[in-house]
Amino acid sequence: MTASVQQQRNDGRPGSPVQTRTQGGRRRRRPVRPPGLPWILPALVLTVGLIYYAVGYTGYISTLDWDGVSPDPRSVGGNNYSRIFADPVFWAAVRHTVVFYVATFVIQTALGLAFASLLHARLRLATLYKVIVFIPVVLAPAIMAPVFRHMFAPDGELNWVLDHVGLGSLAQPWIGQTSTALPVIMFITIWEWTGVTFVLYYAAMTQIDPSVLEAARMDGAGNLRSLVSIIWPEMRGTTVALAILGAIGALKTFDVPYLVTIGGPNYATEFLGTYIYRQTIPLNHVGYGAALSIILLVMALIMALILQFAGREPAGPRSRRRRKARD
Amino acid sequence: MFEVRTWRGRALLQVVTTILVIPFLFPLVVMVKGAFAGQGLENFRAVLAVPGFARFFANSVLIAVVVIALVYVVTMMAAFGFAKLHIRFREVYFWLLLICLTLPEVVLLAPLFATDLRLGLYDTYWAVVLPLAALQVPFAVLLTRTFINGLPDELFEAARVDGANSLRGFIHLVIPLTRPIAAAVVIFTLVAAWNDYLMPLVFLQSVDLQTITLVPQYFVGEFSNDQTKILASAVITAIPEVVAYLSLQRLFERGLSAGAIK
Numbered sequence: 114m115t116a117s118v119q120q121q122r123n124d125g126r127p128g129s130p131v132q133t134r135t136q137g138g139r140r141r142r143r144p145v146r147p148p149g150l151p152w153i154l155p156a157l158v159l160t161v162g163l164i165y166y167a168v169g170y171t172g173y174i175s176t177l178d179w180d181g182v183s184p185d186p187r188s189v190g191g192n193n194y195s196r197i198f199a200d201p202v203f204w205a206a207v208r209h210t211v212v213f214y215v216a217t218f219v220i221q222t223a224l225g226l227a228f229a230s231l232l233h234a235r236l237r238l239a240t241l242y243k244v245i246v247f248i249p250v251v252l253a254p255a256i257m258a259p260v261f262r263h264m265f266a267p268d269g270e271l272n273w274v275l276d277h278v279g280l281g282s283l284a285q286p287w288i289g290q291t292s293t294a295l296p297v298i299m300f301i302t303i304w305e306w307t308g309v310t311f312v313l314y315y316a317a318m319t320q321i322d323p324s325v326l327e328a329a330r331m332d333g334a335g336n337l338r339s340l341v342s343i344i345w346p347e348m349r350g351t352t353v354a355l356a357i358l359g360a361i362g363a364l365k366t367f368d369v370p371y372l373v374t375i376g377g378p379n380y381a382t383e384f385l386g387t388y389i390y391r392q393t394i395p396l397n398h399v400g401y402g403a404a405l406s407i408i409l410l411v412m413a414l415i416m417a418l419i420l421q422f423a424g425r426e427p428a429g430p431r432s433r434r435r436r437k438a439r440d
Numbered sequence: 441m442f443e444v445r446t447w448r449g450r451a452l453l454q455v456v457t458t459i460l461v462i463p464f465l466f467p468l469v470v471m472v473k474g475a476f477a478g479q480g481l482e483n484f485r486a487v488l489a490v491p492g493f494a495r496f497f498a499n500s501v502l503i504a505v506v507v508i509a510l511v512y513v514v515t516m517m518a519a520f521g522f523a524k525l526h527i528r529f530r531e532v533y534f535w536l537l538l539i540c541l542t543l544p545e546v547v548l549l550a551p552l553f554a555t556d557l558r559l560g561l562y563d564t565y566w567a568v569v570l571p572l573a574a575l576q577v578p579f580a581v582l583l584t585r586t587f588i589n590g591l592p593d594e595l596f597e598a599a600r601v602d603g604a605n606s607l608r609g610f611i612h613l614v615i616p617l618t619r620p621i622a623a624a625v626v627i628f629t630l631v632a633a634w635n636d637y638l639m640p641l642v643f644l645q646s647v648d649l650q651t652i653t654l655v656p657q658y659f660v661g662e663f664s665n666d667q668t669k670i671l672a673s674a675v676i677t678a679i680p681e682v683v684a685y686l687s688l689q690r691l692f693e694r695g696l697s698a699g700a701i702k
């Protein structure tokens with residue numbers, strides 16, 4: 114997301130360096146472009162049409178007390194919203210989302226960075242490691258859910274392994290108790306997405322100018338020092354993009370908690386996605402679910418904006434170098 | 441990039457990496473081992489013998505193909521328009537699209553459910569295909585537009601001088617030149633459509649129309665609680681994805697991580 118924004122800014126708006134080709138000259142040199150509106154229309158109809166229609170409709174439903182089928186729903190104004198703010202399950206879902214986001218993002222970043230650095234050190238079997246870490250990205254969470262239910266069951270493989278390495282005292286019903294259910298969901302998510310983090314950091318590392326690292330080495334910097342002082346700051350753009358994706362992903366979380374723990378036990382793994390589903394489909398509280406949806410949407414937008422601005426790098430030589438290195 | 445000169449250091453790193461990989465391998469081992477537990481291959485035969493099992497695959501393929509075709513056509517056209525043609529308030533339209541990137545699909549449930557019922561789309565492929573495609577387009581356009589921006593304007597102007605209209609420019613320049621980015625778009629759309637669970641769960645009621653992501657659930661009913669059969673069905677449904685990834689490794693890695701490539 115960052116890049117396109119930067120690129121548009123250099124597209125010839127006032128103030129950007131491109132503008133030095135004077136306004137008049139630019140027009141003369143570049144012939145008038147043919148109209149493009151018909152070309153973007155199908156995309157706008159499909160996406161903007163469908164999504165904005167759905168969001169608008171959701172906004173309307175959120176003011177109703179509706180079960181989804183009755184022909185004349187009762188309008189309740191902002192009542193659904195005020196109920197949400199007094200709903201302990203909603204706040205629990207928000208809390209889980211925050212904890213989940215922070216933990217998965219930190220661990221994934223650390224693991225992705227570790228794998229990327231390790232595989233840049235010319236290990237044997239590098240392709241095998243890469244394939245193992247990346248396969249989970251391709252597999253559908255819905256298909257893996259029964260595997261994880263099996264693995265974390267009281268008589269499942271995890272407890273079996275713990276028993277056999279002498280850690281039998283750690284064996285426990287992972288999914289069935291509130292204290293470990295959320296960490297299980299986090300484990301599955303990290304398992305699933307570390308491959309992407311890793312591939313991105315790996316690619317970003319190959320774009321770092323080797324002469325800089327060589328110079329650092331001459332000055333006596335070890336591998337770890339180079340990683341912290343040169344490589345990590347150089348990859349800021351990648352990290353910010355991953356932070357945005359992770360935040361939106363955390364807010365969207367549905368498949369894994371729904372299929373592995375059904376949001377339980379006792380709402381311990383309830384997320385906004387699973388709660389909206391529970392309210393809308395099985396409980397038929399469609400109005401309430403719609404109000405939750407609107408709140409979720411606002412949260413996602415705010416998160417994307419905050420991270421976009423917080424992550425913006427100071428304009429300068431670095432961003433230029435990065436753009437050049439992109440291809 | 442990193443230099444490890446000593447033999448000892450290398451061995452240490454090898455061991456560390458292997459230990460870090462074990463948690464990633466473990467669930468895959470559990471899946472395969474569980475699928476062969478008890479009756480071994482017989483589990484797979486029992487799963488494959490369930491009538492209509494192939495139906496789930498056919499439906500997933502059909503839905504994925506239509507979603508990809510739709511996303512591809514719409515995206516290429518829009519990216520071309522945004523990058524190389526004249527549009528008033530271009531950035532306004534672009535941001536309208538970009539905002540959709542943040543949309544969690546669960547928000548679409550209630551309104552689409554009500555609308556599909558009214559239009560008779562409920563329990564048809566369209567109820568799944570349209571929202572899936574709509575959700576993939578913003579990101580695909582973002583990527584492709586950035587790519588087409590990088591193509592020289594002179595190319596399109598020369599074509600115009602030679603009398604080619606926008607349509608010919610699109611067919612003879614945009615389509616062939618965007619192949620690398622189109623591959624990424626196709627891959628991430630494929631995986632998103634193939635792996636999606638929520639849309640088929642809510643909008644496809646008849647078993648005849650359901651997709652492979654609903655298979656585990658179906659088999660929980662079919663084999664009551666015979667875990668080995670359920671894991672065997674998971675292995676069978678995972679095979680096409682693993683094979684596709686292994687044979688197109690670089691494309692998949694690039695396509696799926698395109699998400700954050702600027």
